[in-house]
Every structure is written in C-alpha cells, then in structure tokens.
Amino acid sequence: MAGGVAELLTGRMTEIIDAARDLLEAGGPEAVTMRAIAERLGIKAPSLYKHFPDKEALEAALVAAGYVEQAEAFAAAGRSRNPLAALARAYRRWAMEHPHLYMLMTNRPLERDRLPDGVEAAAAAPIVKACGGNPDRARAAWAFAHGMTSLELANRFPPDADLDAAWRSGIDALQAPHATQPRSTT
Amino acid sequence: MAGGVAELLTGRMTEIIDAARDLLEAGGPEAVTMRAIAERLGIKAPSLYKHFPDKEALEAALVAAGYVEQAEAFAAAGRSRNPLAALARAYRRWAMEHPHLYMLMTNRPLERDRLPDGVEAAAAAPIVKACGGNPDRARAAWAFAHGMTSLELANRFPPDADLDAAWRSGIDALQAPHATQPRSTT
DNA sequence: ACACTAGGCTAACGACGTTAGCCCGTCAAG
DNA sequence: CTTGACGGGCTAACGTCGTTAGCCTAGTGT
Structure with missing residues (x-):
C-alpha cells in the first residue's frame, strides 16, 4: 500500500470531490458538510464513509x-x-x-x-x-x-x-x- | 453604534479572552470551545454570552x-x-x-x-x-x-x-x- | 423596602462528524 | 442454478458543538 494517498480515484470519488468543491466555491468552507455533499449526490451522509475514511481525507483529495x-x-x-x-x-x-x-x-x-x-x-x-x-x-x-x-x-x-x-x-x-x-x- | 467594537473591556471580558488564548496556544483552534473556556473560568458555557454576543465576537477580541x-x-x-x-x-x-x-x-x-x-x-x-x-x-x-x-x-x-x-x-x-x-x- | 441589574445556572435545540449495523443488487465460482 | 462475496446504499443513534430560553441570586441605588 506504500504510495500513501496516491491511490487512484474511483468514479464515485471524483463525483464526491466535485460536489464538495461546488459547495465550497458557492458557499465557503462552512457550506461543506458531509450531509450537504451527500444530499447533492442524492445519497445520505454515512454513505460517504464508504469512499473516504473521514472528512479530512475528503478535503485532502480536494x-x-x-x-x-x-x-x-x-x-x-x-x-x-x-x-x-x-x-x-x-x-x-x-x-x-x-x-x-x-x-x-x-x-x-x-x-x-x-x-x-x-x-x-x-x-x-x-x-x-x-x-x-x-x-x-x-x-x-x-x-x-x-x-x-x-x-x-x-x-x-x-x-x-x-x-x-x-x-x-x-x-x-x-x-x-x-x-x-x-x-x-x- | 459608532465606535463599533472599540468598547472598553470589563474585567471579566479580559479574563475570558485570556482563557481563550491559553486554550488556543496550548491546543490549537479546535481546543477553543465555549464550554472549555467556561470550564477554565469555573463557570458554564451559556454564561459567556453575558459578555460576548457570540463566539466570533470573542475571537475578534482575541x-x-x-x-x-x-x-x-x-x-x-x-x-x-x-x-x-x-x-x-x-x-x-x-x-x-x-x-x-x-x-x-x-x-x-x-x-x-x-x-x-x-x-x-x-x-x-x-x-x-x-x-x-x-x-x-x-x-x-x-x-x-x-x-x-x-x-x-x-x-x-x-x-x-x-x-x-x-x-x-x-x-x-x-x-x-x-x-x-x-x-x-x- | 424595593426594583433593577450583573452574572451566574439548567435544560434543551439543531447541526455537525461519525459509528454500528442492516440490506440489496451484481457477478464470478461452484 | 445456487451461492457467497462485496460494493454501496440505508436508518438509528451518539457525542460535541454553538446557541437560546428562562430562571435565580447577590448586590446596589433610590
């Protein structure tokens, strides 16, 4: 697993990052909540954790x-x-x-x-x-x-x-x- | 009103700011919570709102x-x-x-x-x-x-x-x- | 004596990140 | 086919956060 975070992004991951970015650019950092990201994708917040271990990791990808x-x-x-x-x-x-x-x-x-x-x-x-x-x-x-x-x-x-x-x-x-x-x- | 935030600080206010600052320097920004500040002063979090309208104002004073x-x-x-x-x-x-x-x-x-x-x-x-x-x-x-x-x-x-x-x-x-x-x- | 006020308190709300545990569809191996 | 793994959803819930509402008490000016 070396490589650290250099793992490739699955399709779903880039969708999540895009959603997070849209929220960020539109509403600033406090608009980027797990629930808001999820809602924008038509899913629920806990599902995001199937793709990122936590919010920090998601932000790091962003x-x-x-x-x-x-x-x-x-x-x-x-x-x-x-x-x-x-x-x-x-x-x-x-x-x-x-x-x-x-x-x-x-x-x-x-x-x-x-x-x-x-x-x-x-x-x-x-x-x-x-x-x-x-x-x-x-x-x-x-x-x-x-x-x-x-x-x-x-x-x-x-x-x-x-x-x-x-x-x-x-x-x-x-x-x-x-x-x-x-x-x-x- | 005029003067904006240039109001003088009551004694209690500087105590609060000092507590907030101690927490900040010791534990970083996420250590600065209303409850933690209050606890350090031996009071409860809602009492802080008798001195500052909200957390942002407190941080601005800091x-x-x-x-x-x-x-x-x-x-x-x-x-x-x-x-x-x-x-x-x-x-x-x-x-x-x-x-x-x-x-x-x-x-x-x-x-x-x-x-x-x-x-x-x-x-x-x-x-x-x-x-x-x-x-x-x-x-x-x-x-x-x-x-x-x-x-x-x-x-x-x-x-x-x-x-x-x-x-x-x-x-x-x-x-x-x-x-x-x-x-x-x- | 009395009202006002400064400054505490408890209880509670809603939003947040996060966890536990369930379920369902797809698909390869038997 | 059946079956089993698994990717990727779901609900319920927890603890923490900022914040509000409402109460109470000690001191003080009139």
Missing part, C-alpha cells in the same frame, strides 16, 4: 485536485517571456477565481502525508525556473505572491490600497536581473 | 489583543538601524512564538468592523516607515513577511529548505528601491 489544476494554470505562464511577472499574474488570477479553494489549500497545516507526493513541487516548479534556479529567491517570490494573495483574500489591505502597484513593486524587486550578488550589503 | 501585542513587539524593531531586517526578524519571531494566534489573526476574512479602528494600521506602521514611506513597497514587504510566515507555519516548505536564506534573499531584494545602500560613500 486540495490535491486543486494543486493539479493550479499547476496546469501556471505551466502556460512559465513559458512566457518575463515569466516571473506572468506567473504572478497567473497566481493571483487563479486564486481570485477560486478563493475558498485557495484558502483551503494554503491555510492550516494539513499534514503532507495526506497529499500525493510531488503535487506541491509540481506547482512550484515554474516559479523556481523563473527565478533562474535560485531556490532561496524562488521561495521568497512564492512567499511574496502567496502573501499578497492571502492578505487580499482575507481582506487585510485597506480599501484604498493600490494592489496592482504593490504587486509590481514586489515583482520588480524580486526579479533576479542584474546584481544578483548573494552578498549585497557590505 | 485577534484585536493580538494585534496590539504584535504592534508592541514591532515598535522596538522599528527603531533599529536597518529596520526592515529587524522588523522581519521580529515579525517571524512573534509568529513562531504564537503560531495559532497568528493564524487566527491572518487566516480567513474576519470582517473588519469587528476590530477597533486602526489596530491593524498601528501594527503595519513601522513597516511603512522602514520602506521609506513608499506604501506599495511596504505592502510588498508585508506580504513577503506574511507569506514566508504563513507558509512556514502551514508546513508548506520542503523540510530541507533554508528558510533563513530565503528570508535574507527577500529582504535583500525588497530593501530600498534602487540599491540604496545606507552608506554608499556619501
């Missing part, structure tokens, strides 16, 4: 599907010229189109053994490439994008903030163009 | 207290030379010391009218100052710090990632607009 979809959205942007800016746009865009799913994917610890291996790494790969393979800078850029996105979704910026300008400012700074000296301040 | 405390921790760092780096260290440090509270403060929307006015702004002010008053760059820096912190707390970085290096890389890039070395031979 998150995994999200990462796959996200990775697809990023792949195209990664091939652009000025890939960092394009990726940032794609990142923000995807999150704004699926705000609740994005938060489910990033908020809270969510132990990694619930996720198929490498699913996160695949989504992150284009960013690393866009940072010229510098993993520290790539993580910084990822953190910046996630931070902007998370704060925007959580409504943490003042209403008059110019978020486009903030994104530009950050991307601009984090670009790894000239003067990529690891030691800059003497 | 979050507000967190912002105040955070702002205090940042104030000192803001007065350092190289304030951006010092603030980043303080930011990360505070979050690591209060991980659950930090997540409660930043995750999920949490409508702002629950918070006393300006409590967020006060915490953000030193960052703006450290960015030479450039608000876009300040927001980018804030987002970077929050992103790094959030991803670290959510266990999103691979175990072998050098987070100190990533922080350094980001701070370095975001420092001042154009390679504004503090003392470049002026």
Whole structure:
C-alpha cells in the first residue's frame, strides 16, 4: 500500500470531490458538510464513509485536485517571456477565481502525508525556473505572491490600497536581473 | 453604534479572552470551545454570552489583543538601524512564538468592523516607515513577511529548505528601491 | 423596602462528524 | 442454478458543538 494517498480515484470519488468543491466555491468552507455533499449526490451522509475514511481525507483529495489544476494554470505562464511577472499574474488570477479553494489549500497545516507526493513541487516548479534556479529567491517570490494573495483574500489591505502597484513593486524587486550578488550589503 | 467594537473591556471580558488564548496556544483552534473556556473560568458555557454576543465576537477580541501585542513587539524593531531586517526578524519571531494566534489573526476574512479602528494600521506602521514611506513597497514587504510566515507555519516548505536564506534573499531584494545602500560613500 | 441589574445556572435545540449495523443488487465460482 | 462475496446504499443513534430560553441570586441605588 506504500504510495500513501496516491491511490487512484474511483468514479464515485471524483463525483464526491466535485460536489464538495461546488459547495465550497458557492458557499465557503462552512457550506461543506458531509450531509450537504451527500444530499447533492442524492445519497445520505454515512454513505460517504464508504469512499473516504473521514472528512479530512475528503478535503485532502480536494486540495490535491486543486494543486493539479493550479499547476496546469501556471505551466502556460512559465513559458512566457518575463515569466516571473506572468506567473504572478497567473497566481493571483487563479486564486481570485477560486478563493475558498485557495484558502483551503494554503491555510492550516494539513499534514503532507495526506497529499500525493510531488503535487506541491509540481506547482512550484515554474516559479523556481523563473527565478533562474535560485531556490532561496524562488521561495521568497512564492512567499511574496502567496502573501499578497492571502492578505487580499482575507481582506487585510485597506480599501484604498493600490494592489496592482504593490504587486509590481514586489515583482520588480524580486526579479533576479542584474546584481544578483548573494552578498549585497557590505 | 459608532465606535463599533472599540468598547472598553470589563474585567471579566479580559479574563475570558485570556482563557481563550491559553486554550488556543496550548491546543490549537479546535481546543477553543465555549464550554472549555467556561470550564477554565469555573463557570458554564451559556454564561459567556453575558459578555460576548457570540463566539466570533470573542475571537475578534482575541485577534484585536493580538494585534496590539504584535504592534508592541514591532515598535522596538522599528527603531533599529536597518529596520526592515529587524522588523522581519521580529515579525517571524512573534509568529513562531504564537503560531495559532497568528493564524487566527491572518487566516480567513474576519470582517473588519469587528476590530477597533486602526489596530491593524498601528501594527503595519513601522513597516511603512522602514520602506521609506513608499506604501506599495511596504505592502510588498508585508506580504513577503506574511507569506514566508504563513507558509512556514502551514508546513508548506520542503523540510530541507533554508528558510533563513530565503528570508535574507527577500529582504535583500525588497530593501530600498534602487540599491540604496545606507552608506554608499556619501 | 424595593426594583433593577450583573452574572451566574439548567435544560434543551439543531447541526455537525461519525459509528454500528442492516440490506440489496451484481457477478464470478461452484 | 445456487451461492457467497462485496460494493454501496440505508436508518438509528451518539457525542460535541454553538446557541437560546428562562430562571435565580447577590448586590446596589433610590
């Protein structure tokens, strides 16, 4: 059984995940209840446990599907010229189109053994490439994008903030163009 | 009415918030139940509703207290030379010391009218100052710090990632607009 | 003396995740 | 055919959660 969670999804499982996702995107996280998922499928809540051991496992599958979809959205942007800016746009865009799913994917610890291996790494790969393979800078850029996105979704910026300008400012700074000296301040 | 939530806290209210906070820091968010808070105070859960209209209001008060405390921790760092780096260290440090509270403060929307006015702004002010008053760059820096912190707390970085290096890389890039070395031979 | 109020209490409701146990259809092996 | 395993439904129920209704008591201002 090694492989952990990388088990294949039976048809019924994907139906369940789709139902959960519809509820999530329509009504936020508190709309995703076992009873509501079941009702949407015309079955009763306990039947869901024939397919997933518990709600957390179901959510983990939802998150995994999200990462796959996200990775697809990023792949195209990664091939652009000025890939960092394009990726940032794609990142923000995807999150704004699926705000609740994005938060489910990033908020809270969510132990990694619930996720198929490498699913996160695949989504992150284009960013690393866009940072010229510098993993520290790539993580910084990822953190910046996630931070902007998370704060925007959580409504943490003042209403008059110019978020486009903030994104530009950050991307601009984090670009790894000239003067990529690891030691800059003497 | 005006003033919103800026009402003063009666003695009993701060006791309740302290109890909630103890539970939060000790057992994570799901340990914070109305019954558990009450038990810690030697009373019963419904009595809490004599002091807070609902659990969300109680959590909002907890979050507000967190912002105040955070702002205090940042104030000192803001007065350092190289304030951006010092603030980043303080930011990360505070979050690591209060991980659950930090997540409660930043995750999920949490409508702002629950918070006393300006409590967020006060915490953000030193960052703006450290960015030479450039608000876009300040927001980018804030987002970077929050992103790094959030991803670290959510266990999103691979175990072998050098987070100190990533922080350094980001701070370095975001420092001042154009390679504004503090003392470049002026 | 009396009413008001702050702040406790018990009982209970409905929604939630979850478990136990039953049942029925399909289908391969005898 | 019969049979037996099993996938995938079902009902009933449990314990926990936030929350409400309604009662009671000690202190206080008039």
